Amino acid sequence: MIDLRLPIGIFFLLVGLLMAGYGVVSPNDIPHIGMKINGNLDWGIVLTIFGLLMTIFGWRGQRRPPEPKNEQPPVH
């Protein structure tokens, strides 16, 4: 089974790059607050970093053999 962190990471990497790229090309401030904050660039960078970390962890997890099932009885 695919390591779920991989598709999640790739998804956010793509969306993050899209937003950050759009923020660079079309640097719109957040409307109605009168402040110089490029929301797309800043949040796009956050998403890109998150996506990158998930992709790396997912890629490493994919190469690792699956953990054995823990068949212990319930622990209270």
Next chain:
Amino acid sequence: MLQHLLLLATAMAPVQTSVAAAASAAHAAPHALIHLAPIDIAILAVYLVFVIAIGYITGKGHQTSEDFFLSGRSIPAWITGLAFISANLGALEVMGMATSGYQYGMMTANYYWVGAIPAMVFMGVAMMPFFYGSKVRSVPEFLKKRYNEGARFINAITFAVFTPAISGISMYAMAVVLQDFLGWHFWPSVVVSGLVVLVYTFLGGLTASIYNEVLQFFLIVLGVAPLTIIGLIANHAKAVKHAAAGMHESWLMAATAGWGDFKHWLDTHQVSQGKAMLPGNMWLHTWMGTGHAAGNTLQITWPGVVLGLGFVLSFSYWCTNFLVVQRALAAKDMNSAQRTPLLAAFPKMLFPFIVILPGILAIPLLPHLVTGGTVVHGKIVSDTHTVNNVMPLMMGTYYPAGLLGLGLTALMASFMSGMAGNVTAFNTVVTYDLYGSLINPNASDKHYLWFGRFMTVLGVAISVGFAFWVRGANSIMGYTQTIFGVVNAPLIAVFLLGMFWPRTTPWGGFIGLLVGTGTSVTLWILCMKGHPMAHFYKHGTTSAFWNALWSFCAGASSTVLVSLFTRRQPVEQLTGLVYQVTPRGEASATLAWYRKPLVLGILALLATLILNLLFW
């Protein structure tokens, strides 16, 4: 879902007004308030491609019905834990919580910190060993093993009838929002979104649903969280607008300053609550003024919150509803199943800051939102500037193109996660507990796999059909959600006695289920019809909490009474189902502390206690 069901159950009148407005909107010609840029559409398209691709990839290895319905019991705890929250995080919850934040403030967080976390901890520590250890495939099947076929049938048929209906209502609400804000027509919104969910649940079954729920969880968090930050910044900007137009500040500095500015605004303003004006600072408290119903925004009393919400309603939902239990049953082993609700509790307790706080922050920013629709010549006419739309309105106001696409995709994701959760739970219960139990008990596993896929199609079709039905007859929306909440309220009595009192007999459980449900429905009808008892409670919220408690007492006492006079099962039949006769493992010295359910449970409760104290 519990939170929104309860809020609907407790405020029927305003909800029906707003529903009427929404229905009116659904028939009106689409007119866009927000225009999407190509970047917004690109983000939505990437999301749709990914959810379908995940469905395709996860469905490739499915060979047995258990693969399809229970993911072959192979999923790690962190995934089932996030899916556990996400399946409960439909569009109605995300948007409804912001609405409640605007109307009632942080008191709405009681639905999380009292109405969810303690029950989730109890589920992981005390109840999961019986659900997972007994190898049942569904909650109704557990009732069959512990009690009898009758108890299973009641639970299964209720679940099968209401689950796709609730899903259809969520679909309807989402389509109305898309129509109001984006100008998309009602029917393509419903049909296309239904088709996307159908494709990935049909291909990948529960695994696809769970995997997508985790993606949707992160998308909801990362798509909606900026609204809290921007809401704080906007409050800061509002406070300093005359001094520093066009100023440069970092997100962090502006948001931190915004919290102080917002609190100052609440301290110095009165906010309308129905016909009354209340001090604004009441909107940041969860317990203040709960000594009497008139002393707080939600008009609740603390005994009702603790016993009705914190015990009966939340335990019934989080410990017995198959929609959430199914996620834990897909875990790869017992320890992972136990940790599923416990790991879910930590992000869950922080959700008020993402879904409720933007609604509260909107009070100074969007001060003129109305309850329900606008009345013109005696008829309710659609009005997008209602409290029900506070979240999309905030997004439309403060999100630039790009971020707006992310936010709307997050709302779409919340709708899809809720719907997929309902559909996968529906197909499992219908296949195993109705078809496989009553109609065709000796079919091959391949046949059940085929039937499950067919039920997936049927579940989506019923949901779509229900969305169109609600559009034509909107009053059924509030009633359907309320009745489902009411019917589920007393379930926990029968489960607790069944799991922790070996003397409980099959007839005791069956009769207890009937009496508890009957009491709950009767009390609800009496309150709806204006019985004097309803006036005693003063407010719908209080009556919902107390009705749940009375139904619990009726169900529990009748179970005990009937059990004392009917024949009990042999002890060997109860092994794995009842605490006293089930062998338990000692806490392993090799198990790391963060894998021990009791340790995680205590940490979750302590963290929740701290949050309650911070927002007392």
